[in-house]
Amino acid sequence: MKFTDKTNSHRTFTKDGYLVVPATLSKIGVYDYHAKELGLNEDGFKKVARTEQSLFSDSTIQSFDGVPITLGHPADDVTAKNWKTLAVGTVRNVKRDGDMLAGEAWIYDENAIKAIQDSGIQELSCGYRCDVQKSTQPTADYEMLPMVGNHVAIVANGRCGKSVKLADGEKPMSTTRKFLDALLSVFGTKLTDEQAKEVEEKEKAEDGKEKPESDNKTPESKAKEKPTTEEPEKETKEKASVKDEALTAEIAQLKAENQKLKDEKAKADVESVRATTLADAKVSFANVTFADNATVQDIQRQAVVATGIFTQDEAAKLSDAELNGAYKAAKATAKKLNDKAIGDVLLTDHKPENTGLDFNTYNQQGAK
Structure with missing residues (x-):
């Protein structure tokens, strides 16, 4: 299809x-x-x-x-x-x-x-x-x-x-053909018609060697068959060997190209995580200045130190997993501090005015 x-x-x-x-x-x-x-x-x-x-x-x-x-x-x-x-x-x-x-x-x-x-x-x-x-x-x-x-x-x-x-x-199709088609489809390509024919013919030839003559040929075909010489058979093997080498080289090239695509995707994934972490840190730690090209580890380490959870030397010794956990703790700490600051501002903003009367002044004014 x-x-x-x-x-x-x-x-x-x-x-x-x-x-x-x-x-x-x-x-x-x-x-x-x-x-x-x-x-x-x-x-x-x-x-x-x-x-x-x-x-x-x-x-x-x-x-x-x-x-x-x-x-x-x-x-x-x-x-x-x-x-x-x-x-x-x-x-x-x-x-x-x-x-x-x-x-x-x-x-x-x-x-x-x-x-x-x-x-x-x-x-x-x-x-x-x-x-x-x-x-x-x-x-x-x-x-x-x-x-x-x-x-x-x-x-x-x-x-x-x-x-x-x-x-x-x-x-x-032959087992070899199925294998190659499955392999090459991963790399976004397929056997050419000529290559597919070569693979099929080679496997048929190998099957013919494994099966008895009577299983593969009718008596009529045997009678018509001419004896082969060793020379043509040797030549055929040499040609098949050359074609196999070319196909192997093509598959190796496709594997290399596929690995390159995987590496590029992995690099893109790393950059995506870095950018997300940087954006998150800038929001969570507004008073800290992060470099735009900082790595994920640098960003997390800087946040942890700024919050006071670890010193610079202590943070430098943390594994990636430990640093990631410390960063989450730093975010939680920063949020609590930020919430407290917001609460203090709200309280002072709404402090009630002094509405008490100065009776001395009031009496003096009343006496006039």
């Missing part, structure tokens, strides 16, 4: 900076699912039909309207307990559009918006639950009953590739 627009022409931003993108969520058709995905205790793949009754039932459409959007599929369903951690947006205005289930993807998270805009991540994959039953269609083994949507994930590869937008994950 993927966003419906192949350029940025249909993408809009709200006044608050949220990204709104027309999205295709799913499509009717017959798709390959591994037997174990269907809860079957067997190997191999099954053809599963997603029918009009399954995809366009009122209950299916209603269940997808308002589901959260996640970056990649979470290990568990999205619930009220983990929504805040996992969600980067929501799906709105879900409806039928021909043979597709369409809607709008509202992306709220800044990093997710950047991944979509700059890194080309644009495929979607639905997370849902549904029952299946034996299919009445000759082209399918099973067919889905109405679906219950849980979330829609932004992924590197949807089950139907780049042209459509469907359920959870692409047509069965």
Whole structure:
């Protein structure tokens, strides 16, 4: 699955900076699912039909309207307990559009918006639950009953590739491919078509070595097969090695870039805490002058010393945790002192005037 627009022409931003993108969520058709995905205790793949009754039932459409959007599929369903951690947006205005289930993807998270805009991540994959039953269609083994949507994930590869937008994950991919897609999606990118093909072919070749000949080839294909020489095999291995090295180097570069982004975020978080502490200290300790570039520890230490809780030397020996506790105590002390000062001012401001009579003066005036 993927966003419906192949350029940025249909993408809009709200006044608050949220990204709104027309999205295709799913499509009717017959798709390959591994037997174990269907809860079957067997190997191999099954053809599963997603029918009009399954995809366009009122209950299916209603269940997808308002589901959260996640970056990649979470290990568990999205619930009220983990929504805040996992969600980067929501799906709105879900409806039928021909043979597709369409809607709008509202992306709220800044990093997710950047991944979509700059890194080309644009495929979607639905997370849902549904029952299946034996299919009445000759082209399918099973067919889905109405679906219950849980979330829609932004992924590197949807089950139907780049042209459509469907359920959870692409047509069965190799373990290596799944691992690399999951890894690279964290860095906001994905395997190119050429790289994906190389990985798939390499794993198929390795699987072929592990399985007996009879498991992989028909008698006809064996008869037609020409014997291979050691030289071409050696050449193929060398080419694969070079490609593996290039892919490893690319992954290492992406890891480095991701670490750089993490470091920048950590630095921004530290600055945010420092600025908040400075603003708080200036309000709580109005008579103390704090440097605008002071660190959190410097600010807290200065406040603690100014309140008289510790001396300069004593405060310098406190751990960060002890200093933080002392700062809170200093704030409480400063507030009490400030409240007392306010009380004194109120009392003196409302001191009653002397309204007593001077009887001597009064009598003298009366005698006149």
